[in-house]
Amino acid sequence: MKPTTPLLLAGLISLALAGSALAAVDDQAAKALGKRNDCFKCHAVDKTKKGPSYQKIAAKFKGKADAEEKIMKNLTTGPKVKLEDGTEEDHKIIDTKDPKELKNLIDWILSR
Amino acid sequence: MNKTALCAQIAALGFFGVIGSGTTLAADPAKINWSKIPATHVPLFYPGQSSYEWLRSDAHKNAAKEVKRGDSCVSCHDEEDAEKDMGEKLVKAGPLEPMPIAGKEGYKDLKVQAAYDDKNAYLRLQWKTQNDYPGTEHQYLRFDGKEWKVWGFPKLDKIVQDRKMIGLYEDRMSIMIDDGSVPGFAKQGCWLSCHDGQRDMQKQFTKDEVAANPLLTAIKKSDVRKYLPETRTDPLDWKTGKTVDEINKIKAAGGFVDLIQWRAHRSHAIGMADDGYVLEFRLSDAGKDVYSGNADSKTHAPKFMWDEKKVGYKSITVDQLHKGDHFLIREKNAVPFDPNAGWKEGDLIPDYITSREDAKGSAADNNAIASWKDGTWTLVMIRPLGLTNSDDKALKPGGVYNIGFGAHDDNITTRGHHVSFVKTLALGAPKGTKVDINAVKLP
Numbered sequence A: 001m002k003p004t005t006p007l008l009l010a011g012l013i014s015l016a017l018a019g020s021a022l023a024a025v026d027d028q029a030a031k032a033l034g035k036r037n038d039c040f041k042c043h044a045v046d047k048t049k050k051g052p053s054y055q056k057i058a059a060k061f062k063g064k065a066d067a068e069e070k071i072m073k074n075l076t077t078g079p080k081v082k083l084e085d086g087t088e089e090d091h092k093i094i095d096t097k098d099p100k101e102l103k104n105l106i107d108w109i110l111s112r
Numbered sequence B: 001m002n003k004t005a006l007c008a009q010i011a012a013l014g015f016f017g018v019i020g021s022g023t024t025l026a027a028d029p030a031k032i033n034w035s036k037i038p039a040t041h042v043p044l045f046y047p048g049q050s051s052y053e054w055l056r057s058d059a060h061k062n063a064a065k066e067v068k069r070g071d072s073c074v075s076c077h078d079e080e081d082a083e084k085d086m087g088e089k090l091v092k093a094g095p096l097e098p099m100p101i102a103g104k105e106g107y108k109d110l111k112v113q114a115a116y117d118d119k120n121a122y123l124r125l126q127w128k129t130q131n132d133y134p135g136t137e138h139q140y141l142r143f144d145g146k147e148w149k150v151w152g153f154p155k156l157d158k159i160v161q162d163r164k165m166i167g168l169y170e171d172r173m174s175i176m177i178d179d180g181s182v183p184g185f186a187k188q189g190c191w192l193s194c195h196d197g198q199r200d201m202q203k204q205f206t207k208d209e210v211a212a213n214p215l216l217t218a219i220k221k222s223d224v225r226k227y228l229p230e231t232r233t234d235p236l237d238w239k240t241g242k243t244v245d246e247i248n249k250i251k252a253a254g255g256f257v258d259l260i261q262w263r264a265h266r267s268h269a270i271g272m273a274d275d276g277y278v279l280e281f282r283l284s285d286a287g288k289d290v291y292s293g294n295a296d297s298k299t300h301a302p303k304f305m306w307d308e309k310k311v312g313y314k315s316i317t318v319d320q321l322h323k324g325d326h327f328l329i330r331e332k333n334a335v336p337f338d339p340n341a342g343w344k345e346g347d348l349i350p351d352y353i354t355s356r357e358d359a360k361g362s363a364a365d366n367n368a369i370a371s372w373k374d375g376t377w378t379l380v381m382i383r384p385l386g387l388t389n390s391d392d393k394a395l396k397p398g399g400v401y402n403i404g405f406g407a408h409d410d411n412i413t414t415r416g417h418h419v420s421f422v423k424t425l426a427l428g429a430p431k432g433t434k435v436d437i438n439a440v441k442l443p
Helices: A006-024 A027-036 A054-061 A067-077 A099-110 B003-019 B064-069 B082-090 B185-192 B207-211 B214-218 B244-252
Strands: A080-082 A088-090 B040-045 B107-116 B120-128 B140-143 B148-151 B172-178 B257-263 B274-278 B282-284 B291-293 B304-306 B334-336 B348-350 B352-354 B367-373 B376-384 B400-408 B417-419 B423-427 B437-441
Touching: A027 A099, A054 A067, A054 A099, A067 A099, B040 B082, B040 B400, B040 B417, B082 B107, B107 B400, B107 B423, B120 B172, B120 B437, B172 B185, B172 B376, B185 B400, B207 B214, B214 B244, B257 B376, B304 B348
Parallel strands: B107 B437, B423 B437
Antiparallel strands: A080 A088, B040 B107, B107 B120, B120 B376, B140 B148, B140 B348, B172 B257, B172 B400, B257 B274, B274 B282, B291 B352, B304 B334, B367 B376, B400 B417, B400 B423
């Protein structure tokens, strides 16, 4: 058997991890939480509304270690955020007491 | 065939003669092959009291600024099932629905198809009714042993809510059409016309307020109904009407929306839809409406009753409701009321009489055929092209219009309807123009 090169192995491991992370996202639960909290009034997956698209947010945080922490802060503390029209508004605080539900929503956003 | 369908087709025969009499033949709407015409599904939802004023208030969370700026409703409400979610929420008790109707649905799917030929535009609309009968009954005059009194009221009326009166009101399908002349309609549609102060809305008018209002007294109105913001000096306050001269100038510039209403009792009976417009009020077009009141203004007794020789009865009783077509049609089955015909307590005669023969002028422009089968209304509205009346929006081939839909269902009127966000309708969309509903040119 031909030995696997370290580079290929790293690639496979990375792919597997990415795959497991994506598979872990509960799409329906994330959408339901988002809908319940009116997230989609201001955000869409692939187009700019009052706020940036989820694809834009995911791209912005791609590869950044503090992505989850920063999005968590937006969703749980309601800081002032800059809207696409240049004005500012307090971000909506997501109404859930379930940290897993919140983490799932963040993972869903980051996987767009 | 049920009686409703039969009646509509008999009535329609009258207008086929009319539309076929010109030099250009119009299509027979009953024979249009609708299976060849694309359908658009338009979501309708229960809006409660979400008025023009409420949408601009802080209660409309994080959206007042955007609405005031003129953003479209769907710039926010475009997510999957947006209308369904909103309707099902708003139909229940809450800040926008102080008097919920038990069991009322919050959402309706409206299937829309459109076509046109050289003479007319044809709009085919299909929607399910909540009840297992067509809402063709409307309010009656009832003899109580001494006098005739109005009987049967819409379900939002307190007397019905208090279970002291039966809920009774005709089904209705309404469309508002703008040709681009009404500021804001392309973005916010029917919500421009729905205001606090109106019937069954927040801060409903009082009779004294109306009596003291210069505009409403000038146009001889005794309540507050739909109006466009441009007709008020302060669009957030119905009391601030502009002068009649100023409003006439807005009308002359086309700053009104056409309002076509098909009524399952008062226009369906004669194969028509009524023709009106919204400007400083919800107004009928010039001429004579397709229906009129049947109560004598002084005695409140009926002016007409059914012709017993033709229909087998001169009145009905409550046990006959929703069992057949109870239309009073002046030229077909009505005779002058006879006060000495041996009336008994509980006798019912329609409070409205309809007439194709009497309908005249701009108010009589629109035809319609409809049938109700297996819980679904199928309606074809027929609107002549190129109308030149000052109270009509002229439809023409290649034209693109903003259109809003509203369905009244289950014995209700005013806010108790299901409405759409504004859509675009084209009569043959110009190349490169994307519209929601594209009417197909008939061969």
